[in-house]
Amino acid sequence: MSRLGSNSVEKATYRREASPMAHQTSICVPEPMLHLLVSLLSMAMMLNLRSSHDDSGLLQRLFTMRFLSRASGVADEVFGECMAATKLVVSRTFGFRHESTEGIDEEAIGKRDTDRYQPPAEASRHRRQDSISRRALDNPYSPKISATSTLINDTSYSTTVPKQPSLPLSVEEILALTKPTIEKLLQDSGSVGASIGVLRHGQQHFVNLGTQDLGVATLPDKDTVYLTSSMSKPIISTAVGILMDDFSKYQLKFDTPVSAVLSELKGSPGILKTYTNQELTVGDLLDLRSSFQWMTNLWESPNGDIPWKTIDPVTSLLQHLPANDTYTSQEGFVYNRNYSNECFALMAMIIERKTGHSWTEFVREKVFEPLGMHDTFVGLTEAEKNSKSQIFAKSHSVQVTGVMPELLQCTDAHGVVCRTKIAECFDRHYGHIPQPVEILPSQASGAGPVGPPPVAAAAGIMSTTSDLLKFYSKIMDVCNQRQQQQNSKLLSYQDHVSSPLERGINHLFSHIERKLSPNPFSSTCTYSGGWNTVTVPMTSEERNASPRPRWPGADGDNARRLESAINSKVHGDNLDYTFFVTKPELNVPDVNTEIDTPPVTEPEMNNKHLALYHGGNMVGATSFCWLLPDHETAVVVLCNTRGFLLDAANLSGMLLAECLFLAELGSDSHHDAGSVIKTVRRTCEDTKKMARAIQIDYLYNLARYEHTLASRFREVASPPDAGETELERFQGRYELTQDVFITITGEKRGLVLRLYGTGYGYLLRELHERVDNEELEKTMTFAQPMAELIPSGVGGTNRLKVEDFVVVFKRETMAGEWKGFEWNFARNKTTRKQGDTSPYFWRRMTEKGTWI
Numbered sequence: 022m023s024r025l026g027s028n029s030v031e032k033a034t035y036r037r038e039a040s041p042m043a044h045q046t047s048i049c050v051p052e053p054m055l056h057l058l059v060s061l062l063s064m065a066m067m068l069n070l071r072s073s074h075d076d077s078g079l080l081q082r083l084f085t086m087r088f089l090s091r092a093s094g095v096a097d098e099v100f101g102e103c104m105a106a107t108k109l110v111v112s113r114t115f116g117f118r119h120e121s122t123e124g125i126d127e128e129a130i131g132k133r134d135t136d137r138y139q140p141p142a143e144a145s146r147h148r149r150q151d152s153i154s155r156r157a158l159d160n161p162y163s164p165k166i167s168a169t170s171t172l173i174n175d176t177s178y179s180t181t182v183p184k185q186p187s188l189p190l191s192v193e194e195i196l197a198l199t200k201p202t203i204e205k206l207l208q209d210s211g212s213v214g215a216s217i218g219v220l221r222h223g224q225q226h227f228v229n230l231g232t233q234d235l236g237v238a239t240l241p242d243k244d245t246v247y248l249t250s251s252m253s254k255p256i257i258s259t260a261v262g263i264l265m266d267d268f269s270k271y272q273l274k275f276d277t278p279v280s281a282v283l284s285e286l287k288g289s290p291g292i293l294k295t296y297t298n299q300e301l302t303v304g305d306l307l308d309l310r311s312s313f314q315w316m317t318n319l320w321e322s323p324n325g326d327i328p329w330k331t332i333d334p335v336t337s338l339l340q341h342l343p344a345n346d347t348y349t350s351q352e353g354f355v356y357n358r359n360y361s362n363e364c365f366a367l368m369a370m371i372i373e374r375k376t377g378h379s380w381t382e383f384v385r386e387k388v389f390e391p392l393g394m395h396d397t398f399v400g401l402t403e404a405e406k407n408s409k410s411q412i413f414a415k416s417h418s419v420q421v422t423g424v425m426p427e428l429l430q431c432t433d434a435h436g437v438v439c440r441t442k443i444a445e446c447f448d449r450h451y452g453h454i455p456q457p458v459e460i461l462p463s464q465a466s467g468a469g470p471v472g473p474p475p476v477a478a479a480a481g482i483m484s485t486t487s488d489l490l491k492f493y494s495k496i497m498d499v500c501n502q503r504q505q506q507q508n509s510k511l512l513s514y515q516d517h518v519s520s521p522l523e524r525g526i527n528h529l530f531s532h533i534e535r536k537l538s539p540n541p542f543s544s545t546c547t548y549s550g551g552w553n554t555v556t557v558p559m560t561s562e563e564r565n566a567s568p569r570p571r572w573p574g575a576d577g578d579n580a581r582r583l584e585s586a587i588n589s590k591v592h593g594d595n596l597d598y599t600f601f602v603t604k605p606e607l608n609v610p611d612v613n614t615e616i617d618t619p620p621v622t623e624p625e626m627n628n629k630h631l632a633l634y635h636g637g638n639m640v641g642a643t644s645f646c647w648l649l650p651d652h653e654t655a656v657v658v659l660c661n662t663r664g665f666l667l668d669a670a671n672l673s674g675m676l677l678a679e680c681l682f683l684a685e686l687g688s689d690s691h692h693d694a695g696s697v698i699k700t701v702r703r704t705c706e707d708t709k710k711m712a713r714a715i716q717i718d719y720l721y722n723l724a725r726y727e728h729t730l731a732s733r734f735r736e737v738a739s740p741p742d743a744g745e746t747e748l749e750r751f752q753g754r755y756e757l758t759q760d761v762f763i764t765i766t767g768e769k770r771g772l773v774l775r776l777y778g779t780g781y782g783y784l785l786r787e788l789h790e791r792v793d794n795e796e797l798e799k800t801m802t803f804a805q806p807m808a809e810l811i812p813s814g815v816g817g818t819n820r821l822k823v824e825d826f827v828v829v830f831k832r833e834t835m836a837g838e839w840k841g842f843e844w845n846f847a848r849n850k851t852t853r854k855q856g857d858t859s860p861y862f863w864r865r866m867t868e869k870g871t872w873i
Contacts, residue, residue, distance in 0.1 A: 186694040190684035190701075192219055192226045198698065199680055202705040203673045204230060206712055210669035211419035211455025212643075212662040216241045217673065218486030220497075220655040221681065225490055233661065234415040235459050243487040244396055246413045247659035248466055250637025252644045253399075253482035256492065257365055257372075258307050258551025260384045262532075263525030264375055271375045275304030275532050282371045283336070291339030295346045304532060306368050309358040309548045312344035314847040316363055318825065319761060319776065320476065323813035325416070325463040325640040327474045328777040332370045335363050335475065337758040342860055345847075358548040362479035365551075369478035379472055391522045392491045397484040399466060400473035413483070414661035416462040416641020418814045419455045421666060421720070425808070428724040429731075438728055440591050443721045447713070454716075455666050460814045463640035480639050486657050493648050493655040496633070499526040500650040537631075546570045556629040557601040557649075557682075564602050572599035574647065574675040576636035578817050579668045579715055582722075586714035598707045600675045601632075601682070632678075636671050638663060640814035645674035654681050665816045667716050676708045722821045723807060729823045734786035734802050737772050748772060750839055751785075751799075751830065753873075755863040763863060774803045774828075781813065783826075799830040799839070828863075838873050841865045 186194055196219070207215055207230060214231030227243040264271045273282070278300045280287040292301040295312045305311055316338060320329045329335065345359065369380040376383050381400050389397050396411050406413050424446065431442035447454070465481035467473065473481055529550045536549035537556075546555045555573045564572065571580060583599070630651050637644035643664050646657040656677045658670040680701045737748065748767055756762040764778040765785070773782040783803035792800065804826040810816050819825075828842040841864040865873045 186698065188684075188692075188694050188697065190694065190697060192221050192224070192681070195677070195680050195684050195701065196226065196228060198701050199676055199705060200228065202676060202708055203228075203669075205709065206667065206669040206672050206676075207231065207660070208452075209455070209712055209716065210660075210662070210664040210667035211417075211457045212660050212664060212669050213417045213457050214241045214414065214662075215658060215660045215670065215673070216243060216245055216247070216486045217659075217677070218243060218490045218655075218657045219677065219681070220490045220494055220653075222653045223494075225487070227486060231661075233412060235417065235457060239412070241412075241414060241661070244411065244485050245659075246396055246398065246411050246483050246485055247644065247661060248414075248416070248463060248637075248639055248642040249482050249484050249489070249644050249659065250465075250480045250639040250642055251362075252489075252635050252637040252646055253478065253480055254365055255496075255551040255633075255635055256384060256388060256482055257368055257380075257478050258529060259492075259496075259522075259526055260372060260380070260388055261303070261307060261368060261525075262527075262529035262550075263387050263521055264372065266521065266524040266528040273303065273371070273375055275302065275307075277303045279303060279306065279367065279371070282374050283367065285336050286339055289336075289340040290343050291341075293344045295344045303368075303371065306364040306371075307532070307550050308536060309360055309364055311359055311361055311364055312346075313339070313359065313361045313363055314342050314345050316361070316846075317819060318846045321640075321815065321819070322776065323640075323781045323810050323815040325461045325814055326780045327464045327467075327476055328780060329366075329474055329476060332366060332475045334758075334760045335366055337760040341758045342847075360548075362476055365479035366475035369475050380478060381473060387522065387525070388492070391520065392488075392495060394484065394488040394491055397482065397488045399477055399482045401483070402467065414642075414659075416460050416814070417457050417662040418460045418641065418811050418816070419457050419662060419665055420808065420811050421454055421456065421723070422808050423456060424450050424454050424720075425723075425727065428720055429727060431724060432728070438721065438724045440589055440717070440721045443724060444591060444717045447717050447720060454720075457662060458812050460641055460812065463642070463814070465639055480637065484659075486659055489646065489657045489659075490655060493646065493657065495522065496526060497648055497650040497653060497655060499523050500530060500631075501653070503527055503530055504651070546573065546575070551635075552633040553635055555601075555632050555634070557632050558629075559602045561602065564599070573601040573632060574634055574671065574678070575599070576634070576645065576671050577638050577668055578665070578719070579671045582715045582718040583711060585722075586718045589718075591717075598711060600679045636668070638668065638817065643668055643670040645670040647674055647678040649678065649682065652682065652685065654678070656681070663814060663817070665811060666719055667712055672708055672712055672715075676704065679704055726804075726821045726823060727806060730786070730802070730804055730806065733789055733823070734804075735789055737785055737787045737801065754778070754866045755841055756866055757861075757863050762866075772801075785828075796835045797832055800827060801830065802827045831862075839865060840873050 190198075203217070212231060213235055214233055215229070217228040217230075219226040219228075229241045229243070229245075231241065233239045233241050233245060261273075264273050265275065268274065279292055279302065280289070280300060282303075286292050291313060293299070293312060294301060294305065294310070301311055316335075319338075320327060320334070322328065347359070372380040372383050384399070388394070401409075427446050427450070428443065431439055431446055433439045433442075463481075465474065465477050466483050467481075533550040533552065533554060536547060537554065546553070548554070553571075553576065555571075557573050559570075559573055563570065572583075575583075630649055633648040633650070635646055641661070641663055643660045643662065644658065645668075646655065648655045656674050658674040658677075660670045664670070683697055683700055683704070748771075751772055752765050752767050754762055754764050762777060764775050766773050766775070768782070770784060772785040774785055775782050783805060785801045785803050788800040788802075792798070802823055804820075804823040807816050807820075810820060825845065828844045830839045830842045832839045841862055843859060843862050845861065847861065867873055
């Protein structure tokens with residue numbers, strides 16, 4: 022490409038897209054002609070003659086002072102970037118598609134976004150990764166609320182693999198092969214934007230898709246700050262490892278009883294482990310092996326608010342509620358976990374009690390600062406966010422209201438929702454189902470009156486792909502050096518490290534290794550030390566063991582829905598596909614018919630590999646990470662949208678993880694590059710099948726939920742002769758404990774229930790059919806239509822059971838006062854007594870604070 026001030030003229034080749042009016046032709050367009058074309062194009066757009074995309078905004082952005090503020094290399098840089106985007110605009114408007122990069126100065130384009138923490142070699146090797154050309158081509162332009170998910174639009178850009186690739190395939194080649202599928206996953210999920218980071222053998226790679234906000238042409242990048250949600254847990258567990266390593270100072274071990282630090286929990290029934298009848302330890306908290314009841318529905322608010330500002334509601338519930346009796350043996354936790362954010366809320370309090378400082382200060386000083394994670398935050402107010410130079414991704418949710426009327430018609434002759442008809446409905450409307458909408462951000466990462474809420478330790482840390490790769494790099498370094506020391510039978514790794522952070526990670530790994538299966542070749546999936554752990558690849562026999570283990574990478578709603586879809590048999594016998602699981606050949610049509618080599622029967626490795634992974638899902642955000650330490654590979658995906666329909670972060674991350682694993686098979690096997698490429702493409706096709714099944718299962722459960730709510734419940738109505746008196750009798754404050762309460766008020770739209778008297782107001786609905794003892798009991802639900810919940814940020818699996826939100830009001834006589842209600846918020850996990858002596862009975866209070 023000609024440099025500014027040079028007289029040479031380079032040519033770029035474009036091909037006009039095929040149309041009914043013309044055949045494909047190739048023409049050569051000199052650079053001066055491109056200048057003329059873009060000038061004409063700008064004039065045309067000012068006259069509103071044509072602009073199917075908001076290309077005028079793109080051009081305007083290119084020529085802002087953002088690019089002119091650089092102190093050196095400004096002229097060349099602006100010229101290179103503007104010409105790259107010029108070619109994009111020309112291709113969009115005049116129907117040309119870029120076919121050759123001969124005319125693009127990649128060095129000028131690439132140096133704009135060189136990572137300040139990135140090694141020079143990485144910048145030169147991967148100079149295109151975050152360039153304006155790629156980022157502009159990935160840029161979708163969408164309205165504030167999109168009727169359909171058209172947010173990821175990369176049709177102008179075609180990345181190709183070299184005609185004769187060699188093994189192992191590079192990260193760039195894997196990204197080129199998987200990028201169309203990843204874009205499709207994000208589009209199908211309704212995601213507005215995402216940032217992806219890959220770390221392989223010390224080299225960082227970044228891909229960014231979509232926008233930071235609906236209707237705003239600002240692309241995310243590796244330094245865009247997202248809510249990481251539950252990916253916060255491995256960071257907190259690392260901080261705990263640092264505490265434990267300095268035992269002489271902090272006096273904390275994995276087998277330390279929780280009540281030894283949090284004395285207010287001494288004797289509380291909730292901290293007993295039902296499978297051993299022993300008290301919960303710090304290690305149990307990190308492994309999610311508590312016997313806590315399900316408490317999420319007591320604090321998760323549709324509008325992002327976190328009502329638990331202190332640890333008091335958690336401790337009062339543990340003092341009040343019995344232990345969960347689901348896990349009756351230690352073996353029950355080998356394949357399962359009792360997922361509880363409250364475990365890490367307690368862990369934050371343990372850090373504070375032991376250090377005398379806030380847990381946020383300790384994590385910042387001991388983890389973030391040593392790693393140079395300067396774009397990682399927790400406990401920021403909105404004003405503090407606005408005052409910082411970092412870009413914070415906005416929060417979004419996804420509606421499916423457009424297809425809902427037809428979903429409710431997908432019933433059989435008996436009026437029961439039919440999964441097969443739901444699948445047919447999905448296929449008819451495919452590509453037009455998700456409707457993204459901007460929402461208020463989760464306050465899990467916000468700052469309350471006494472700092473961030475304790476739940477923030479479980480799900481409230483905000484970070485970037487660039488920062489997180491620094492953290493994961495250190496995790497893998499310690500893991501690999503520890504393994505090398507163990508294999509060499511020399512001094513223990515602990516004797517070779519001096520950094521408190523490294524010693525803390527090493528201490529944590531000593532705990533994780535003890536929790537793994539005694540058989541190193543077993544693919545046990547378990548949760549330990551703040552991580553999901555699994556050894557891969559998993560054989561089909563291990564996958565089908567009883568009890569059935571979670572598949573590698575299984576996390577959140579995706580895992581539950583895929584298992585449900587597999588068990589339904591609606592999608593055929595070939596659906597039982599999961600990542601890192603050896604399997605027979607699948608009958609998947611090959612995308613590249615020029616490759617004749619049989620595909621790899623992946624994975625073909627003779628040994629097992631320990632993998633660590635975690636996902637995150639909170640109001641307005643989803644995230645996922647995967648670490649394969651002995652391959653020195655990490656993948657992280659951050660999305661600014663909560664994917665109820667599909668968790669694209671999870672599937673995209675696992676697709677990349679498996680394909681990167683496959684890419685290195687060639688160096689240890691007889692396969693050639695062609696067979697590996699064919700297998701990668703087949704994996705992409707399998708991932709699309711998984712995504713389809715997951716989306717259909719969500720719509721099926723959503724239709725059942727809406728059908729149940731509409732057919733069994735109605736808005737609360739007073740008897741004709743009762744006036745307002747009957748409804749007034751339900752109003753008041755209802756307490757489970759002093760710190761956990763609900764208010765019910767009469768409003769214009771009806772009876773409204775609010776957790777803790779503030780925040781989102783749930784409209785109560787009463788049961789249609791008559792029941793025995795109706796004069797003494799009144800059954801209602803505060804389950805809401807998803808059209809009302811999802812725009813506020815809640816609508817996943819946790820909300821798709823009407824019975825989880827049923828309350829039964831009770832009184833002793835027909836003329837008596839309603840004394841309270843029972844609410845089954847713990848999902849029937851524990852046998853309980855009925856009536857007002859039940860620990861799940863919410864007592865109605867008088868104005869004087871006494872029970873009615």
